[in-house]
Amino acid sequence: MAKNIFVGEIIKNEEIRPDYFLMKVRLPHSFDHPRPGQFVMIRIAGLAEPFLGRPISIYSYHLRKSSGEIELLYRVVGKGTQILAGLISGSQVEVHGPLGGSYSLSPEKENIVLIAGGIGVAPLSLLAQYLCKNTSAATSRLSFYLGAQTAKEIVGLDKLSKLCYKMKICTDDGSRGRKLLVTEAFQEDILKYDPADTAVYACGPRGMIKALAGILSPGKFFCQVSLEERMACGTGACMGCAVAVKGGSGDVVYKRVCSDGPVFNLEDIVWE
Numbered sequence: 259m260a261k262n263i264f265v266g267e268i269i270k271n272e273e274i275r276p277d278y279f280l281m282k283v284r285l286p287h288s289f290d291h292p293r294p295g296q297f298v299m300i301r302i303a304g305l306a307e308p309f310l311g312r313p314i315s316i317y318s319y320h321l322r323k324s325s326g327e328i329e330l331l332y333r334v335v336g337k338g339t340q341i342l343a344g345l346i347s348g349s350q351v352e353v354h355g356p357l358g359g360s361y362s363l364s365p366e367k368e369n370i371v372l373i374a375g376g377i378g379v380a381p382l383s384l385l386a387q388y389l390c391k392n393t394s395a396a397t398s399r400l401s402f403y404l405g406a407q408t409a410k411e412i413v414g415l416d417k418l419s420k421l422c423y424k425m426k427i428c429t430d431d432g433s434r435g436r437k438l439l440v441t442e443a444f445q446e447d448i449l450k451y452d453p454a455d456t457a458v459y460a461c462g463p464r465g466m467i468k469a470l471a472g473i474l475s476p477g478k479f480f481c482q483v484s485l486e487e488r489m490a491c492g493t494g495a496c497m498g499c500a501v502a503v504k505g506g507s508g509d510v511v512y513k514r515v516c517s518d519g520p521v522f523n524l525e526d527i528v529w530e
């Protein structure tokens with residue numbers, strides 16, 4: 259077994275909203291301390307179907323005396339997540355990770371702006387926790403823009419509202435917060451942020467990230483995004499998650515979201 263594949267025990271797997279689950283998994287102490295933006299590939303231990311794990315961001319992490327605990331916030335969309343949703347406390351899962359790279363922290367910037375679409379809230383929550391706990395970035399410097407299709411898809415607010423001074427919530431249908439796209443909500447405020455003194459971090463559907471690229475002039479703001487491409491192996495072996503990015507000499511190269519990402523500089527992504 260690879261060094262970073264672990265068998266974990268589910269401590270909790272609770273439906274917090276229809277189709278949204280919060281899973282807590284106890285892992286051996288040797289599970290590496292995850293950094294914000296990293297994810298795990300998770301599957302049921304010993305079960306052949308589905309053979310491939312599913313990538314889920316690490317939502318929170320706690321180091322206990324003799325173990326580590328991760329929380330995963332996930333939405334049921336298909337077979338793999340449906341199977342995860344059916345697991346009860348005490349079930350064993352195979353957890354591969356932490357995988358991928360993390361957001362580069364810029365705690366020295368005066369403004370830290372987090373922009374999440376839907377379940378993209380998960381890695382950004384870990385980032386907010388991390389910044390508040392391990393750096394000089396105070397809660398008062400964190401602004402969170404959270405958008406979703408409807409109120410039903412707004413999750414993770416309990417944790418975030420304790421961490422972020424300013425929260426803006428919007429939904430496509432206006433059922434919670436303002437009836438606006440989350441990128442439009444950010445655009446309304448953009449002049450309040452000095453580009454030289456602001457770090458923007460985002461995670462959400464491809465359309466949201468592309469819209470953000472249209473708003474932020476290249477090179478002006480420091481902006482990193484986590485991509486949620488579909489994955490197969492999750493370890494860099496199959497190229498199934500390749501995305502086009504700018505190469506060093508202005509050419510287009512393909513990078514793997516699982517091993518080269520999932521975090522990329524927004525200005526490096528090539529929109530085909």
Ligand SMILES: Cc1cc2nc3c(=O)[nH]c(=O)nc-3n(C[C@H](O)[C@H](O)[C@H](O)COP(=O)(O)OP(=O)(O)OC[C@H]3O[C@@H](n4cnc5c(N)ncnc54)[C@H](O)[C@@H]3O)c2cc1C
Nearest residue numbers: 312313314315332333335336337338339380486487488520
């Ligand atoms: C780095 C990374 C981190 C992620 N973190 C989270 C997380 O924290 N919480 C969470 O709920 N999900 C997260 N995802 C997405 C999650 O991995 C997929 O929803 C999951 O793999 C779907 O598996 P499934 O078997 O249930 O669905 P499938 O049967 O594989 O697919 C069902 C439907 O969902 C669509 N779909 C599947 N995967 C994706 C995807 N990556 N993006 C958009 N549509 C997709 C398919 O096109 C299909 O329509 C993350 C993905 C990546 C790459």
Ligand code: FES
Nearest residue numbers: 490492494496497
């Ligand atoms: S999923 Fe196989 S290379 Fe990324």
